[in-house]
Amino acid sequence: MSTIATSDRPSLLAGIRSSGAYHKLLAFSGLIVLLVVFSLASPNFLQTANVLAILQATSVNGVLAIAATIVIITGGIDLSVGTLMTFCAVIAGVLLTNNGMPLPVGVLGAILAGTVSGLISGTIVAKLKVPPFIATLGMMLILKGLSLVISGTKPIYFNNTPGFTQIAQGSLIGSVIPALPVPNGVLILFLVAIVISFVLSKTALGRYTFALGSNEEAVRLSGVNVDRWKIGVYALAGSVVGIAGLLIASRLNSAQPALGQGYELDAIAAVVIGGTSLSGGRGTVLGTLIGALIISVLANGLRILSVAQEWQTVVTGLIIILAVFADILRRRKL
Amino acid sequence: MSTIATSDRPSLLAGIRSSGAYHKLLAFSGLIVLLVVFSLASPNFLQTANVLAILQATSVNGVLAIAATIVIITGGIDLSVGTLMTFCAVIAGVLLTNNGMPLPVGVLGAILAGTVSGLISGTIVAKLKVPPFIATLGMMLILKGLSLVISGTKPIYFNNTPGFTQIAQGSLIGSVIPALPVPNGVLILFLVAIVISFVLSKTALGRYTFALGSNEEAVRLSGVNVDRWKIGVYALAGSVVGIAGLLIASRLNSAQPALGQGYELDAIAAVVIGGTSLSGGRGTVLGTLIGALIISVLANGLRILSVAQEWQTVVTGLIIILAVFADILRRRKL
Amino acid sequence: MIPLVSMTGIDKSFPGVRALKGAQFELLSGEVHALMGENGAGKSTLMKILSGVYSADTGQILVDGKPATISGPREAQALGISIIHQELALMRDLTAAQNIFIGREPRRGFLLDEAALNRDAEAIFRSMNLALDPRVPVESLTIAKQQMVEIAKALSYRSRVLIMDEPTAALNDAEINELFTIIERLKAEGVGIVYISHKMDELKRIADRVTVMRDGEYVGTVPAALTPIETIIQMMVGRTLSNETAVVPDTAAAPVALEVRGLSRGREIRDVSFAVRKGEILGFAGLMGAGRTEVARAIFGADPLEAGEILVDGTKVTIRSPQDAVRAGIGYLSEDRKHFGLATGMDVRNNIALASLRRFTGAAGVLRDGAMRQTAQGFIKQLAIKTPSDTQEARLLSGGNQQKVVIAKWLLRDCPILIFDEPTRGIDIGAKSEIYKLLNALAAQGRAIIVISSELPEVLRLSHRIAVMCEGRLTGFLPAGAPQQDIMRLATLRPSAVETSEPNRKAAS
Amino acid sequence: QEAREIALISKGFQHQFWQAVKAGADKAGAELGVTVTFEGPDNETQVDRQIDMLAAALSRNPAAIGFAALDSQAATPLLQQAKDAGIPVIAFDSGVDSDIPLTTATTDNVAAAALAADKMAELIGEEGKIAVVAHDQTSRTGIDRRDGFVNRIAEAYPNIEIVSVQYGGGDQLQSTEITKSILLANPDLKGIFGTNEGSAIGVANGKQELNSQVVVIGFDSGAAQKGMVESGLMNGAITQNPVGIGYETVKAAVTALDGGELPDIIDTGFFYYDATNMDDPEIAAVLYD
């Protein structure tokens, strides 16, 4: 970071701005290193089918991580993303299977369930001033229990809604370009990434998301209705989680009420590996996407190499630290 | 709260100081409410045996939470407490059972393993500048894998070390006052709480723990060797986790290598319920202890009342939010 | 004429502190009304009440003669009241323009109109003759420029009442001049301006009336032009202050305590060499961004160096961290107390002891809290730090008192070489002369002292010798009492951030 | 008079297998006029949580306890406490290494997994590469089923090679991803064994997502698995009789309370089912949704 005080030289500004882009590129290059290593180590790794498998494996965690990113940029945290995802899946199941509603109702219902839950979390944080960690920890447990209650502790299958598995498993791209059967789940991940990137950078909600994480008190002193925007942020995150719920339900062709807890850690890890700071104010969806990819590439690559599972865990831990450290080293050198 | 502005009257000072104590008392009163409600609802709840069961159930999470408290006060976080606990238990198992060492060696070995792991986490955070979330997430995975590797993915039993189960399950107090068979595990929890309280409030390490969480840069610019103290903090937390490892191993009379992941969340929850802020700079061991007790009282009470398990989860989530909210309300009123 | 604002009988208490006792204040439209008082007198608190940050315990506020309840910043804005806070309240990760228009972003339908946002911000900067790119993140700006952004933000509301809480604390002369031009213009437009400052000379230049507060109470209101400064100071501190000038001791024979040779780092520090003798106060003058802070931080090991060597008592020392520096006997008081000086969440006692914990560590690493308390209370008395007790959290102190706590920290650490970066920023006139006395006493005891200050009178009054910097270079040394023009000549080898020359101004408008 | 309480502490709660055990226990409870409570930790690693549950159950002074130990040794002191208080203990699912339980209602997991190995061998023609997606590396059932399967293959089928054993925690999605990577790393793979419901469904899912023709043998039942067996996506599966386990456990407890005699082991049995025999009344009775 240049510290020279002349501020009107465009070259300097350009330098600052492009250095941001460069940072992302660097996290990306960590990913590339992994890809290169694994493809040298195993001929199976870079096959189209495996690449698609990696992308497909990223879709659910990726969408969850994008939701977590939004909240983390405000300086908050959302521990409920995992069980909320399940809850939304169960709601879709109740609507479609138990009540025989048409597909769009189920889709909207799941997303709406996510939004409402986000509204509630946001209200608890903004109005009751309960720290986000506690508010979303509570919501995590509440939603986990409610999923079991609503589903009767049984999975709900979507066998009566034939189109449902197409949401994640079908391939729109594949039906046009048969050589590239990118599953819709992956498409949806990228779509969500683009939309949320856009919201964060181009709308008032996005602006306040960063502002809140940067200095909430200053935002309040500026006369902004901090509470309302904060609730909005959690609600947006909730609706993104609703999409993740649809994705996982579609992949499993069922709403599994017992699933979900523990997924929040993977999601938050993807966010942090992607360079978003837990103290708020900065972060990018692209970084999160790369973080999520690093996690799935690692898991896939180590499995492809048939590394013993206990060692997989060790190596994953090491590489997560190293990847972030390498990124820090490079930034320091800039 | 007195609002009179004369500033040098000792009574006022006393007032301010006791207001701190009053806060803790309030969190405590949340716990009391729970105790009263449960004992009214079930005659079995306040029986000595059940109270001891609750305390025993608190011991492991309580000690873990105290370790987490230390790190959180610096503004960091330690996700590795759960799997490190297991790792320390496995080390004790390897020393005592696989190598037939005498009991004290196993005890010291477990604590030392915790300290060394803490040193490593601390070094990664302080020297490599990797964010604590990532550093300890990595360590969490590494230790999880290593526990499986070292133990050969099998539990290690302590049948050859007869005294081992006494560490948590024996009762020194009970051998003196037979009517009060408080298990040693509970005694150890309180001992750890007292020692760490003392360290935090009366030693240089404790002072720097708070200072780091308050403004690390200011501490550095005061000429303090920030890195060394930070590493010290993580090492201290690690040795406390080592004690937790001994406690759980003694309770189960075995080192269970797969256990541990997920325990960090309960520990951190206890810390936050106890009023310690995740942004660092403030926190108390007493608060954490109360937080841990709230969690186990809730779990035990709902079980005693035979609440259906899915509803137990829902109610736990609700009460955690409410307990913290009530505390916030009362503080605001002060 | 109905006053724009009239506050009467305002009481406000915080836990342990009664900040305001029946305070009153009146503001007419088109006047600049200065609010004066010692650190902790309650100036900021009173203005925070007017701007909706705090609500008063009792008291009445009239706006345009009508009772007003101001329950939040929004309501204040709706009444046409805006404020520049003493402690900067910026969103560090946002750009200057985004900060200025937070909550009022121009939009096109659903979307933010970033182009319009930057255009509008640019226009405000231009009206302030400020050369600043609206797209820079404020985090990368100096405090001075951050202060300018705050001013721009306040101006952007086009309020009828504009409160400025120590707006010039971080500004240099050129920038202050520019601010005063803006104030004159607003005044002509009928805006009422509340002006809080500890710089007495500013009163005569812009204030119409002066209200003085002491210990949360109203002391009196006097016309600025007719009242001698001494009278105002007496109202503030309750006694008269003598106005001493520097007595320059002869230190030519004293041994050199600190010498630096060829310090360099990129364009920020270019080949800086100087020496300070024991017992000498070396003043550093220069414009904003001249690199004085950079040099100090580099000597102190807070930032890296590319080249150069540092000698303490004639021996070369390696300084890679502040710890090395303190060990070598160098202390550094930062210009940014909030970020680099105070552990804001800790109490006064621990902040004072922070750099010297070792001296309070007894057997087995246990701290001697009693000794710490005594020491802290000693400094509280010596520096007249206004705090209910030494266990008050530092962040709850008034700005000036926070600064005194940081000074106490370094006095306690007792380094033979002390670098003070803007030591009196936000400190009231009474305390200032106390600190001057203290610095002189420290020098008399044989310590080598470097004082960096953006206030020329301060540099002139304190220094035994003056070093002037510009663009990272040391452009020259001047003897004590050198004329201001000489300093300015050495300091302005390049224009400051604010363009003061007439042709530029025309070109901009 | 209040109904006697039989407290069942199981190894799990949310999974279909445990829900079926609960259903069987509830059924017996209704028939025999006792109150049944049922609890279990979130996953099979949480040994100490299960101990806390057992402790809380003991504090309620139940008439009898049913216990599926995650680790028998860890529970010994509490079981002793139950015995001292005169509360009969019935073990279920897997045995407790202790003489305190009066009987054990269980499935022989090793034998069941060996049956899966035989069926797998039969379906792939007794040669080729296969893999195992297990649900747990350290729990009793995880170890028994993995070892039962692996050892049987090693002993009886020299031409079959197990190329990979991986663990998905019984999480369907994770098991799906594991299956996909195994299939992609070993294009010539002939078969995969999934060691519990979540693992089996995950394996079948992975097979489907890759359009693979690999042979899949599962374990347990449940609506999804039944559907997959029916459609041929899963070639067949071993089912235990969880409803029977739950039913027998409660029944044994009541027998004990009434002073009746109990055998050492109540073997509730296991069965192999595929599309051809699913509707046999004997099989259909032990399949659960």
Ligand SMILES: Nc1ncnc2c1ncn2[C@@H]1O[C@H](COP(=O)(O)OP(=O)(O)OP(=O)(O)O)[C@@H](O)[C@H]1O
């Ligand atoms: N939030 C708070 N909590 C407790 N005490 C406070 C708080 N804010 C201000 N005070 C106290 O109120 C008194 C008045 O403070 P204020 O900030 O108004 O002083 P000031 O006149 O602006 O001083 P300065 O010139 O140093 O800025 C001080 O004693 C200060 O410590």
Ligand SMILES: Nc1ncnc2c1ncn2[C@@H]1O[C@H](COP(=O)(O)OP(=O)(O)OP(=O)(O)O)[C@@H](O)[C@H]1O
């Ligand atoms: N730690 C830091 N990180 C980033 N930038 C810094 C840091 N310290 C100083 N700077 C910047 O370096 C530049 C050089 O200014 P510096 O503060 O050294 O000048 P100065 O002569 O002390 O002026 P001022 O009167 O503003 O203090 C400024 O832009 C300043 O903000």
Ligand SMILES: [Mg+2]
């Ligand atoms: Mg002030």
Ligand SMILES: [Mg+2]
């Ligand atoms: Mg400076």
